[in-house]
Structure formats: structure tokens, C-alpha cells
Amino acid sequence: MKDPVDVLIIGAGASGAAVAWSLAETKMHILCLEQGGWMNPAEYPSTGRDWEAKFYGEWSSSPNVRGRPEDYPINDDNSPIKVVNYNAVGGSTVMYTAHWPRLHPSDFKVKTLDGVADDWPIDYDALTPFFEENDRIMGTSGLSGDPLSPLTHPPMPQQPMGLSGAIVGKAMNKLGWHWWPSDTTVATMDYEGRARCINLGHCTPACAQGAKSSTDITYWPHAIRAGVELRTHCRVREITTDENGMASGVVYYDKDGVEQFQPAHVVIIACNGVGTPRLLLNSKSNRFPNGLANSSGLVGKNLMFHPYAQIYGYVEEPTDSNRAPPTCLWSKEWYDTDLSRGFVRGYGVQFVRGAGPVFEAVVSEQKGILPWGEDHHRVFRKLNGHRLGFSAICEDLPEEHNQVTLDPVLKDSHGIPAPKIDYTISENSRKMMEHALARGREVLETAGATDICINSPIPWGGWHLLGTARMGTDPNRSVVNEWGRAHDVKNLFIVDGSIFVTSGGVNPTSTIQALALYIADQMKQRLANLFD
Amino acid sequence: MSADNLTRTQRDDLRTIAAMIVPASDAYKVPGADDPAIQADMLATLGRDTKLVAAALDHLARLAGGPFAELDANRREAVAQEFRKVGGAAAATLVRVVLQCYYRDDRVLRSLGLELRAPFPKGHVLPDGDWSLLDPVKARGGTLRRAP
Numbered sequence: 001m002k003d004p005v006d007v008l009i010i011g012a013g014a015s016g017a018a019v020a021w022s023l024a025e026t027k028m029h030i031l032c033l034e035q036g037g038w039m040n041p042a043e044y045p046s047t048g049r050d051w052e053a054k055f056y057g058e059w060s061s062s063p064n065v066r067g068r069p070e071d072y073p074i075n076d077d078n079s080p081i082k083v084v085n086y087n088a089v090g091g092s093t094v095m096y097t098a099h100w101p102r103l104h105p106s107d108f109k110v111k112t113l114d115g116v117a118d119d120w121p122i123d124y125d126a127l128t129p130f131f132e133e134n135d136r137i138m139g140t141s142g143l144s145g146d147p148l149s150p151l152t153h154p155p156m157p158q159q160p161m162g163l164s165g166a167i168v169g170k171a172m173n174k175l176g177w178h179w180w181p182s183d184t185t186v187a188t189m190d191y192e193g194r195a196r197c198i199n200l201g202h203c204t205p206a207c208a209q210g211a212k213s214s215t216d217i218t219y220w221p222h223a224i225r226a227g228v229e230l231r232t233h234c235r236v237r238e239i240t241t242d243e244n245g246m247a248s249g250v251v252y253y254d255k256d257g258v259e260q261f262q263p264a265h266v267v268i269i270a271c272n273g274v275g276t277p278r279l280l281l282n283s284k285s286n287r288f289p290n291g292l293a294n295s296s297g298l299v300g301k302n303l304m305f306h307p308y309a310q311i312y313g314y315v316e317e318p319t320d321s322n323r324a325p326p327t328c329l330w331s332k333e334w335y336d337t338d339l340s341r342g343f344v345r346g347y348g349v350q351f352v353r354g355a356g357p358v359f360e361a362v363v364s365e366q367k368g369i370l371p372w373g374e375d376h377h378r379v380f381r382k383l384n385g386h387r388l389g390f391s392a393i394c395e396d397l398p399e400e401h402n403q404v405t406l407d408p409v410l411k412d413s414h415g416i417p418a419p420k421i422d423y424t425i426s427e428n429s430r431k432m433m434e435h436a437l438a439r440g441r442e443v444l445e446t447a448g449a450t451d452i453c454i455n456s457p458i459p460w461g462g463w464h465l466l467g468t469a470r471m472g473t474d475p476n477r478s479v480v481n482e483w484g485r486a487h488d489v490k491n492l493f494i495v496d497g498s499i500f501v502t503s504g505g506v507n508p509t510s511t512i513q514a515l516a517l518y519i520a521d522q523m524k525q526r527l528a529n530l531f532d
Numbered sequence: 533m534s535a536d537n538l539t540r541t542q543r544d545d546l547r548t549i550a551a552m553i554v555p556a557s558d559a560y561k562v563p564g565a566d567d568p569a570i571q572a573d574m575l576a577t578l579g580r581d582t583k584l585v586a587a588a589l590d591h592l593a594r595l596a597g598g599p600f601a602e603l604d605a606n607r608r609e610a611v612a613q614e615f616r617k618v619g620g621a622a623a624a625t626l627v628r629v630v631l632q633c634y635y636r637d638d639r640v641l642r643s644l645g646l647e648l649r650a651p652f653p654k655g656h657v658l659p660d661g662d663w664s665l666l667d668p669v670k671a672r673g674g675t676l677r678r679a680p
């Protein structure tokens with residue numbers, strides 16, 4: 001049998017990397033098991049002439065389309081929003097778009113402020129030092145001082161405004177609405193061994209320049225230098241428990257597909273809002289017949305996606321299209337609750353700079369605005385390089401029927417049951433999306449855009465995976481306590497997006513990582529009595 | 533491998549429908565998507581799309597009642613319209629394959645004024661822009677909603 005490790009982390013993505021790095025200073029024996037491998041930026045799509053086509057196949061953001069051996073299938077037939085992710089060292093940060101807002105202080109108190117969902121058991125102030133630390137390590141760019149966002153101190157200046165940003169800014173000014181350059185994790189100068197952004201325009205699916213911060217090039221090199229062991233191509237099937245109901249280790253398949261048992265004193269799960277409930281639900285035993293840490297019955301429940309309401313159009317002047325990172329500007333004009341709008345809570349906006357020629361042709365043909373035949377060329381020249389987009393990140397409230405369960409039939413290549421998603425968009429979210437589309441239309445029309453098209457929700461927009469093992473003080477109403485420890489299993493921690501209580505109206509990864517660092521810090525402070 | 537995965541009839545039909553999606557144009561100095569080099573690119577890179585594209589071509593032939601390429605122009609137009617309307621995921625894949633190969637052809641990119649290269653390593657230059665545009669936003673200010 002293998003020697004036990006002090007801490008075993010499952011998943012090497014955004015949160016797994018952060019927690020590994022933070023705990024490394026304890027000099028405990030820390031092992032991370034990751035089902036994917038190390039990435040090779042020389043093989044990233046933007047290094048080849050077929051860079052756009054790859055997004056429809058092996059570089060799709062959908063694991064179901066990609067179907068790499070490192071991926072697991074997801075049955076999302078019963079959801080209008082499909083799950084997208086990436087499974088490798090770096091996790092979904094290999095693919096993400098690097099837009100970097102954080103939750104607002106008010107997002108932690110939605111019950112108190114708006115009478116919906118639940119308050120978080122912690123507040124924004126508890127996370128502030130970890131937001132700052134995370135921004136330094138991930139390396140953020142932005143402009144401090146946005147009056148409608150929490151104060152940040154990005155170590156690098158904001159991205160250039162570009163052609164698209166100027167058009168948006170002018171339109172927003174005409175309407176008197178808030179906008180600001182987005183904080184992003186795109187390096188705008190050489191930073192800690194990362195080369196600056198050269199506008200390849202392909203942050204999603206992956207940055208060949210290494211300018212976009214994914215955790216394989218930021219946290220992991222530091223964590224490994226500090227002594228953390230990272231074992232790749234190891235897929236965990238289940239977490240085992242001992243006679244005292246404590247986690248005793250994990251059963252996993254190694255790179256040769258051989259079943260292994262790894263004992264551990266502490267287990268930390270960082271598999272994201274779909275992978276984590278999947279693993280817990282698959283860790284059944286006599287003592288935990290409904291899955292591990294599930295006495296509340298809430299493992300897998302309350303899945304929140306952030307339905308994206310996207311509207312875009314075409315202006316006469318050229319936009320940045322694929323010659324810039326897709327991230328650019330944000331708006332918080334409609335972030336806070338205003339009940340006169342007909343819904344509670346709100347949304348952040350992410351402006352989109354444009355698209356490359358293949359993507360433009362494919363999508364516009366599908367939308368019916370790019371004809372077949374003679375007129376194709378004229379219309380394509382009107383569209384290509386002229387797109388401007390507005391995407392609203394709508395706050396999804398927790399609802400128990402939106403859930404991740406185990407599929408009774410579908411399995412991954414190791415025979416582990418695949419996750420099944422059941423999700424519907426709530427009436428509140430629908431009203432919010434309608435509101436956002438109407439505002440987006442005003443912005444686009446003010447900018448002079450025509451041929452306006454809508455994706456609402458963005459169907460392949462299940463990139464924010466939140467809420468499926470929520471945090472709370474009441475063991476009947478939550479899965480982990482206020483510092484990430486499972487109520488039911490005193491040496492089991494969860495650090496990824498599943499512990500979100502509510503989702504806010506912004507991209508979540510900055511907050512996910514701040515939470516992971518906060519939990520690591522809580523663990524370090526309690527090392528002597530961690531299991532009390 | 534992929535070229536062998538389509539029959540001769542399927543390849544003829546692919547060429548014919550591709551030309552209907554994107555015909556050649558003297559005005560824009562571009563070939564059609566039936567151009568031999570573009571067709572060769574499609575066949576060589578079909579890969580994981582082969583099955584759906586073959587299914588789409590079979591569907592096209594069924595709608596045509598025989599080889600699509602052999603229909604007269606009027607009938608071809610009517611069948612193509614129908615195919616576009618009812619072809620589903622398979623037809624969408626076929627169209628995407630046509631467009632993704634067409635819009636990486638050197639002659640086409642040149643006509644669009646785009647460079648003939650991968651994005652990496654040269655990248656692109658982005659104008660910094662005039663940040664005084666932000667002045668009205670700064671002047672308006674605002675406050676963060678307070679959390680109790």
C-alpha cells in the first residue's frame with residue numbers, strides 16, 4: 001500500500017492550484033491528482049492556419065464534442081445551457097476568457113438585502129486579502145478606481161481600448177451609462193516570466209503566448225517548486241472513509257488505467273461545480289448511502305450557471321474582430337436590484353470585441369444573415385470585422401431542482417458514472433435576460449449597429465459551475481461550513497465553485513480562487529485542531 | 533484518410549452544394565468553394581466530421597431523388613433550399629466544413645485584406661485608444677451598494 005500523504009487535492013484547475021500553493025508553506029506532504037495532463041502551448045490552435053476550425057473539434061470548449069481521453073462525458077440534454085470546461089493541469093483556466101471581475105460586497109448578503117436565496121456565512125471583507133494575493137499571482141491588468149465595482153489594484157495597466165472599445169465607450173457615454181475597462185488576467189506587460197499579450201485574439205481556447213494567466217503557468221510552477229507533488233492522468237473514482245466516518249483516501253485510475261488506492265489524512269476537492277458533486281455522489285458507502293457529505297441532501301443541488309443574454313450587431317466602422325483579446329470593457333449599470341425592472345438582483349455586462357472570419361461566416365450563416373449564392377461575398381464583407389457584442393451575465397438564484405446527479409447509463413472511459421444535468425432558466429432570470437437584451441439593443445443601435453442577432457441563453461455557455469455543495473453554518477441547509485470543511489466529514493474540504501451560496505452577476509473565477517486561498521488560510525490557522 | 537470516406541457521388545455533390553453556398557466571384561476576385569484546392573482541403577481535413585458530412589450528403593441525395601450534382605439548375609436550387617431548411621445538425625456540419633476551409637484559403641483571405649498566417653507568433657497591434665472617453669463615467673461617479 002502507498003504511504004499516506006498529509007493532504008490530497010483532487011483537481012489541478014483554478015482552485016486546486018491556489019489551495020496547493022497556499023498550503024505548500026506548511027511543508028506537509030501535499031499530493032494533487034489530476035485527470036488531465038500538462039499542456040503544450042506549441043500545439044495551441046493559434047499556432048496554425050486552421051486555428052478557427054479547431055474550435056469545432058478537438059479544441060471545442062464542450063467536453064462532449066472534444067472527447068479527449070482526459071475528458072468525461074456530461075449528459076446535459078435536459079438543460080438549455082450546455083456545460084463547457086477543460087480537464088488538464090490548469091483546469092478550465094486553460095480555456096477561459098480571462099475576464100476578471102469579483103463578487104461585490106452586496107452579493108454576500110442577498111437574503112438580508114433582497115429577501116431571496118441565502119446570505120453567505122462569510123462576507124466580502126473576509127476575502128479581501130485573498131483577492132489581492134490572487135490578483136498578484138494570477139497577474140491581472142486593469143484600471144483601478146471603477147466607481148461601481150469593488151476597489152482592485154491590478155499590477156498591470158488595462159488592455160488597450162482598441163477600435164471596439166472606443167465604439168462601445170462612445171455609445172455608452174451618449175446613453176449616460178456606466179462602463180469601465182475590465183480587469184482581466186491578460187498580461188499587458190511582461191510579468192513574472194509571462195510574456196505580454198500580442199493580441200492573438202484566441203484567449204479561448206488557449207493562449208500560445210502565455211500572456212493569459214492559466215494556473216499551469218502561474219500557481220503550479222510555484223507550488224511544485226515549493227514541494228507539492230502533482231500526479232497527472234490520474235482520475236479519482238471515489239473518496240473512501242474509515243470506521244470513524246473520516247475520509248481515508250481515494251481510489252483512482254493511474255495513467256495506465258490501473259486502479260490505485262492513495263491514503264490521505266486530509267482530502268480537498270477542487271473538481272468544479274460539476275466534477276465535485278459527481279465525485280461525492282459516487283463515493284457511496286454503508287455509512288454514506290446517498291454519497292459523501294450529503295446528509296443535507298444538497299450535494300449536486302442548486303446548480304447555478306449564469307445564463308448569458310448575448311446580443312450583437314454590425315457597425316460600419318471596423319472593429320477589433322479577432323485581432324485582440326475578446327475581453328475589453330464591462331458595465332455594472334444594471335448590477336444591483338431595482339424592482340421597477342420587474343426582477344430581483346441584476347447582471348454585469350461584458351462587451352465583446354468581435355470574431356474571426358470562419359466563426360463569423362459559420363455563425364452568420366446559421367443565423368440566416370449570410371446568404372448562400374451570389375450575394376454571399378458582399379454581405380460577408382459587411383459583417384466580417386464589424387461585429388460588436390454585449391453579453392449580460394445574469395445572476396442565477398439557487399433552486400434545488402437545478403441539479404447534478406449521476407447518469408444511470410452514461411459512463412466515462414473508466415466506467416465511472418457521468419454527471420447528468422437538469423436545469424431550467426427561472427422566470428426571474430428570463431425577465432432579467434429580456435431586460436439585458438433590450439439595453440444591449442439600445443447600446444448597439446446607438447453605436448449604429450444593424451443586423452442585430454441574439455443568443456439568449458448562449459447555448460454553449462455553461463462555463464460558470466456554481467452552488468452544488470454550498471457553504472453555510474446550518475448542516476441541514478449546506479454541505480460545507482464557513483471555512484470549507486464538510487459538515488459530515490471533518491477532514492474533507494471543498495474549495496471550488498460548488499461552495500458558492502449565490503452567484504452574483506459576474507464571472508466567478510477571481511472569487512473562486514480567493515475562496516480557495518481563504519480556506520487554505522483557515523486550515524493553516526487551525527492545523528493543531530483541524531478535525532475538532 | 534477522409535477522402536476515401538466519401539464516395540465519388542458524395543464528392544460530386546459536396547462540390548456542387550459548396551459552389552451554391554459560396555460561388556466564385558470576378559468582382560471580388562475569389563474562387564468558389566468548389567475550387568479544387570479548397571475541395572482538397574475539405575476532403576483532407578474532414579476527420580471527425582466525416583460521418584455527419586456523409587450523412588448530410590446522403591440526405592441531399594435523397595431530397596434530390598438521385599445524385600444532386602446531376603439535377604438541372606432550377607431543381608438544384610429548390611432541393612438546396614429544402615436541405616438548408618430541414619437538414620439539421622448534419623447539414624449545419626457540412627456548411628461549417630465548407631466555410632471553415634473556404635475562409636482559410638490564401639486567395640480568399642487576400643481578397644478580404646487579411647494576412648496569410650497563423651495568429652501566433654506575430655500577433656496584432658491594437659490602438660490604445662483615447663481614455664479621456666472615460667471622463668464622463670468618472671465625473672458621474674456612483675457608489676457600491678452597501679452590504680450590512
Ligand SMILES: Cc1cc2nc3c(=O)[nH]c(=O)nc-3n(C[C@H](O)[C@H](O)[C@H](O)COP(=O)(O)OP(=O)(O)OC[C@H]3O[C@@H](n4cnc5c(N)ncnc54)[C@H](O)[C@@H]3O)c2cc1C
Pocket residue numbers: 010011012013014015016033034035036061084085086087088089090091092093095096097098099100204234235236237270271272273275276279463464465496497498507508509510512
Ligand atoms: C470557455 C470558457 C470561458 C470562461 N471564461 C471565464 C472568464 O472569462 N472569467 C471567469 O472568471 N471564468 C471563466 N470561465 C470559468 C472558469 O474557467 C472556471 O470558473 C474555473 O476554472 C473553475 O475553477 P475550478 O477550480 O472550480 O475548476 P476547474 O478549473 O474546472 O478545475 C477542475 C479540475 O479538476 C479535474 N478533475 C475533475 N474531476 C476529477 C477527477 N475525478 N479526478 C481527477 N481530476 C478531476 C479536472 O480535470 C480539472 O482540471 C470560463 C470557462 C470556460 C470553459
Ligand code: SF4
Pocket residue numbers: 186187196197198199200201202203204206207208209210211212324325326
Ligand atoms: S489575445 Fe493576448 S492573452 Fe489572448 S491569446 Fe492572444 S496573446 Fe494570449
